[in-house]
Amino acid sequence: MASPNVQLSEIRAEVERVAEEVNVDKQKITISFERSEFNLRTEVPEVTDSLLIDVLAIAKRHIENWRLHTFEKSFLSVQALNENLFSSEGILERIKIRVSGLYGEKALEITKKGALTQAELSLIGALLKRALGRPKATDAIEELVQMGCYVYRPEDKMPEIAAFSRLKEKLRETLILPLKNPEVYDRIAQQTRAEFAVNRPRAVLFTGPPGMGKTTMARHVGKEAALIVVHVPLENLLSAYYGESTKRLAGIFDAAMAYHKPLILFLDEIDALAPSRNEKLFEASRRLLSVLLRKIDGLETQSNIITVGATNRPQDLDSALLSRFDSILEFNEPTEEDIRELLRFFAKQLPEEDNRTLAKKFITLSVRAIRDVCLRAERELAREQIEKKAGVPQAPTLEYYTRTLAEYRLTR
Ligand SMILES: Nc1ncnc2c1ncn2[C@@H]1O[C@H](COP(=O)(O)OP(=O)(O)OP(=O)(O)O)[C@@H](O)[C@H]1O
Ligand SMILES: [Mg+2]
Incomplete structure (x- = not known):
């Protein structure tokens, strides 16, 4: 059933609504109705394959035959066809859509002889929205996940962290304060600079041996x-997407920029980009590195992203x-005091005296190793409890930890 025609004022109102929604100046969309021919034209930011395909899909959704x-x-x-495909009556007067990215032009054009129907008006709204809209923030996050990143939201549950008060203080000074209070930093830069430039850190590197808590x-x-962390596993990117990896890395930066809101881009295991002795990998990692350098430079003007490498x-x-x-920021081996705190965290049942004794034995171990030894002691005890060995305690004692530590050292 043909829907009733719409007035020019309704068309203008719809175009204005979409322009506002996608944050584009409505003057950029010209509409004319001359000699009963409707014409709408607007420049579009980019004519990509995906735009063309989406335009087809949108057209198909709104009008039966094309x-x-x-x-x-x-x-x-x-061009739209008649609802009855066998009728050719007035066929040249149906609505027509043209998207062109040729000869320096980047435009969307919609024409029709005669008045528009309601269905055609909603088609126009959808086309404008797709052609002029930037990707929505939620889409950017979805895209990052599809490209192999892990996305951590501040509201996600996270394992507690213990000890390292000096390191935590440093993290607060270098990262958390500027991330939480950018306006204070900007205000200072405005006072000091002839030309405004961001004085907050843009890229921070975490260094340190394995298992020290960088990730x-x-x-x-x-x-x-209170920011999203996008974890980019470079090691996986390089090995799993061989050849494709540069494209992926560039895509990840682009999607992160499209998010618009502040986020932390965490480039984990960045040494995957260190020159490799393997010749094939060498080439791949060189190319990846040069993309990375270019993309990091591109972030200079992009204030929503802070890069953290590890x-x-x-x-x-x-x-x-x-x-x-x-x-x-250096993540060094835990000090004796750190170890004592880690033990209060992983083995809270130990009396002060045992805590101190064990901490001394744990010196030079990484956080991961300390946690692993504590876990093993618990498993060992569980087994003994199940097997109903005589004189088994409720929770592991110093002895259990000392024993599993000795075993652990043997296997390293
Ligand atoms: N401060 C901490 N308190 C409690 N647990 C911690 C702390 N830091 C790290 N861990 C635990 O130690 C383990 C190792 O930490 P993490 O993976 O962050 O180390 P990493 O430095 O990233 O290691 P790698 O260089 O091997 O990637 C994790 O399971 C983590 O939960
Ligand atoms: Mg790590």
């Missing part, structure tokens, strides 16, 4: 600063990459 005139790279032209702390910073081998990192980071 004829595809031209569908080439950067050019699409379609855990990056997530913790996100939680503290590595076990800072000495192996390319110096150009290293120089992109404006602070380096």
